[in-house]
Amino acid sequence: MEIFGRPLSAMLSQLLLGLVNGSFYAILSLGLAVIFGLLNVINFAHGALFMLGAVLAWMGLEYLGVNYWVMLFAAPLIVALLGIVIERLFLKRIYKLDHLYGLLLTLGLTLVIEGVLRSFYGVSGLPYSAPEALSGATDLGFMVLPNYRAWVVLASLVVCVGTWYVIERTKLGAYLRAGTENPRLVEAFGVNVPLMVTLTYGFGVALAAFAGVLAAPVIQISPLMGQNLIIVVFAVVVIGGMGSILGSILTGLGLGIIEGFTKVFYPEASSTVVFVIMAIVLLFRPAGLFGKEK
Amino acid sequence: MKLTLKPLAIALAAATLAVSAQAQEKVKIGFITDMSSLYADVEGKWGASAIQMAIDDFGGKVLGQPIELLTADHQNKPDIAASKGREWIDTQGVTLLFGGTNSGTALASAKVAAEKKRVYINNGAGSSALTNEQCTPYTVHYAYDTVALAKGTGSAVVDSGGKSWFFLTADYAFGHALETDTATVVKAHGGQVLGTVRHPLNASDFSSFLLQAQSSKAQILGLANAGGDTINSIKAAKEFGITKSMKLAGLLVFISDIHSLGLKDTEGLLLTTSWYWDLNDDTRKFANRFFEKNKRMPTSVQAADYSATMTYLKAVQAVKTADADKVMAQMKSTKIDDFYASGMIRPDGRFVHDMYLMQVKSPAESKKPWDYYKMVAKLPGDKVFTAKADSKCALWK
Numbered sequence: 090m091e092i093f094g095r096p097l098s099a100m101l102s103q104l105l106l107g108l109v110n111g112s113f114y115a116i117l118s119l120g121l122a123v124i125f126g127l128l129n130v131i132n133f134a135h136g137a138l139f140m141l142g143a144v145l146a147w148m149g150l151e152y153l154g155v156n157y158w159v160m161l162f163a164a165p166l167i168v169a170l171l172g173i174v175i176e177r178l179f180l181k182r183i184y185k186l187d188h189l190y191g192l193l194l195t196l197g198l199t200l201v202i203e204g205v206l207r208s209f210y211g212v213s214g215l216p217y218s219a220p221e222a223l224s225g226a227t228d229l230g231f232m233v234l235p236n237y238r239a240w241v242v243l244a245s246l247v248v249c250v251g252t253w254y255v256i257e258r259t260k261l262g263a264y265l266r267a268g269t270e271n272p273r274l275v276e277a278f279g280v281n282v283p284l285m286v287t288l289t290y291g292f293g294v295a296l297a298a299f300a301g302v303l304a305a306p307v308i309q310i311s312p313l314m315g316q317n318l319i320i321v322v323f324a325v326v327v328i329g330g331m332g333s334i335l336g337s338i339l340t341g342l343g344l345g346i347i348e349g350f351t352k353v354f355y356p357e358a359s360s361t362v363v364f365v366i367m368a369i370v371l372l373f374r375p376a377g378l379f380g381k382e383k
Numbered sequence: 384m385k386l387t388l389k390p391l392a393i394a395l396a397a398a399t400l401a402v403s404a405q406a407q408e409k410v411k412i413g414f415i416t417d418m419s420s421l422y423a424d425v426e427g428k429w430g431a432s433a434i435q436m437a438i439d440d441f442g443g444k445v446l447g448q449p450i451e452l453l454t455a456d457h458q459n460k461p462d463i464a465a466s467k468g469r470e471w472i473d474t475q476g477v478t479l480l481f482g483g484t485n486s487g488t489a490l491a492s493a494k495v496a497a498e499k500k501r502v503y504i505n506n507g508a509g510s511s512a513l514t515n516e517q518c519t520p521y522t523v524h525y526a527y528d529t530v531a532l533a534k535g536t537g538s539a540v541v542d543s544g545g546k547s548w549f550f551l552t553a554d555y556a557f558g559h560a561l562e563t564d565t566a567t568v569v570k571a572h573g574g575q576v577l578g579t580v581r582h583p584l585n586a587s588d589f590s591s592f593l594l595q596a597q598s599s600k601a602q603i604l605g606l607a608n609a610g611g612d613t614i615n616s617i618k619a620a621k622e623f624g625i626t627k628s629m630k631l632a633g634l635l636v637f638i639s640d641i642h643s644l645g646l647k648d649t650e651g652l653l654l655t656t657s658w659y660w661d662l663n664d665d666t667r668k669f670a671n672r673f674f675e676k677n678k679r680m681p682t683s684v685q686a687a688d689y690s691a692t693m694t695y696l697k698a699v700q701a702v703k704t705a706d707a708d709k710v711m712a713q714m715k716s717t718k719i720d721d722f723y724a725s726g727m728i729r730p731d732g733r734f735v736h737d738m739y740l741m742q743v744k745s746p747a748e749s750k751k752p753w754d755y756y757k758m759v760a761k762l763p764g765d766k767v768f769t770a771k772a773d774s775k776c777a778l779w780k
């Protein structure tokens with residue numbers, strides 16, 4: 090059986106691979122959406138913190154002998170702490186200013202973090218193997234899927250759905266959403282909004298680090314690994330609608346799949362297809378697919 | 384108005400004179416390469432370090448003036464490479480434009496140098512077009528090129544039974560050149576090319592491309608890419624079990640790539656290189672000095688950076704001027720023989736020297752740090768580089 094002149098099995102395998110890449114997009118854009126929703130900050134440091142998560146995983150194994158599973162939780166925690174420091178030291182001073190200041194500040198942080206690691210480790214990257222339990226591959230008939238990639242999809246779906254549930258369905262989430270709408274009113278009800286904002290930023294960047302540890306065995310760990318990804322992820326957030334939680338998850342997965350198919354039909358365009366879609370979406374829905382017009 | 388313009392005009396004229404006078408006297412090397420992105424470990428700041436080593440070993444002075452080294456990062460963008468080169472020549476009086484990795488930037492810089500009549504040396508870029516279709520009287524392509532890589536690795540692999548090929552190609556000047564040159568060699572040796580897929584430069588996920596390669600049922604996967612792209616291709620090929628049904632042929636692999644991936648993932652890989660640190664006493668001597676400074680072994684490109692700088696400075700000293708035409712004539716008529724290579728620069732600007740076909744050692748064979756290659760064959764320079772009959776360069780007729 091063939092679709093557009095390509096065998097069905099090839100299409101199925103591309104669908105699956107697209108889903109794997111989409112999972113990374115989903116976690117990363119989710120973090121960005123959460124941060125933008127409450128802090129109104131366009132967090133350009135997201136890619137660098139994603140990379141930091143991966144580098145921490147490598148450091149844990151290399152210097153301390155700490156395995157993947159421990160680092161999967163430890164690295165996001167460390168990055169969350171760093172995020173809290175960043176928020177307290179820098180970000181909280183610029184909430185009243187234009188978006189541009191947040192963007193410049195976080196871009197500056199990115200350059201510092203990437204530059205420091207580049208001078209230590211170069212750009213070729215550091216080797217990191219998938220954990221023993223997930224190392225093999227499963228033959229699905231139409232393709233051989235490394236078990237680790239299947240785990241990436243599973244882990245990111247669990248994290249995404251969990252985050253969505255907390256924000257949309259729990260009391261804590263209700264506070265968060267109310268804080269987004271009208272921080273002063275929420276504060277009048279006795280909720281500590283500044284603390285909530287700090288923790289939200291910490292959580293958002295922890296998601297980035299989590300994705301980083303997930304990516305460590307897949308992409309060679311290098312100070313550059315966040316750069317390419319983050320531009321795409323920003324496009325994902327714009328397409329999904331700034332600040333929309335569900336929108337960013339669905340768009341992330343969807344665009345991963347579209348990108349996957351592009352790699353079959355016209356591979357040269359695979360790095361641009363996301364931006365073409367972004368332009369089209371912005372033409373017809375300036376607030377993004379799931380965003381609300383203000 | 385007239386009154387105010389006159390002194391300005393005089394000042395300008397004086398400044399122009401000063402610049403051109405300075406250009407003749409003082410040797411300035413402008414080195415532009417990828418300092419921060421996927422090729423930064425192949426050459427990058429360590430390339431600058433090698434050039435500086437050569438300047439220091441030369442005594443730091445030529446024509447009675449200190450030698451100056453300027454460096455810049457072209458970020459893999461040809462427009463930045465071209466405009467920086469132009470700026471350096473126009474305002475700084477750079478006498479040698481030293482180009483680095485990335486063929487797109489190299490071809491752009493070579494044009495600028497030719498237009499401004501300055502010596503242009505390149506080590507890091509691979510495109511054979513630099514000394515073929517787009518050759519100029521001022522270009523020297525020193526280290527390696529895609530034709531040599533193709534004839535080296537390509538013919539070795541086909542001759543050992545790898546008859547059917549699929550290419551994974553970086554989608555820009557270098558990748559296209561490497562793919563075309565290798566395909567020509569493969570066909571000439573009785574092999575066939577079953578397909579090709581072109582990926583964007585600096586791609587992060589190669590799994591999709593690799594599955595396409597696998598479904599072609601070709602025996603050999605030719606990696607017509609470099610640096611970070613090669614590293615991620617090899618890593619993903621291992622993960623998806625591609626290496627069980629296909630053999631990888633890394634068409635441009637550097638020691639920094641092997642160092643990053645580790646021997647376990649690269650064992651047995653065939654590659655062609657212009658230089659390896661552990662060839663003989665001379666190469667080891669340079670390598671150890673370089674290691675002292677930089678805490679890493681030099682890549683072939685970084686070794687070539689040292690050698691090319693020496694060659695240029697010796698030529699300037701011999702003709703007692705930095706005038707590009709005279710220096711080029713001197714370089715093209717003098718035999719080069721040092722720890723890096725021995726040979727001549729041809730009329731088309733190609734430095735012809737021996738290349739080496741290497742195989743990556745297994746972890747068990749590797750006895751010391753950076754002990755990665757064993758030599759399979761020494762490839763004579765006149766056999767691996769473009770033959771006169773195939774050259775489209777007007778300077779070599």
